[in-house]
Amino acid sequence: MEPEKKRCQSCGMPLNQGWYGTEKDGTQNTTYCSFCYKNGAFTDPERTLQEMLEISIEHMMKELHFTREKATELAHAVIPNLGRWKRNRPQKPHDLENT
Secondary structure, three states: OOOOOOOOOOOOOOOOOOEEEOOOOHHHHHHHHOOOOOOOOOOOOOOOOHHHHHHHHHHHHOOHHHHEHHHHHHHHHHHHOOHHOOOOOOOHHHHHHOO
């Protein structure tokens, strides 16, 4: 089984190519890519999960030549489970019952 690729925890881009974001002091941030994170902050801090899904789907269709169906399936399987979006996801009422 192939080990899971390290991915940007905002957009899902594989980080094995070294496209790391940067901190304010210029050091690499190995959690986020340079498209999502520069100088210690998100490049678009107001971006929503839905917007990221749409951007990702369009990118996969245009650059990777995926069908809309395949791009949508992959985006929805990966992006909502990434660190940036998991921690900002509102809790469901049944999640609160057990706290």
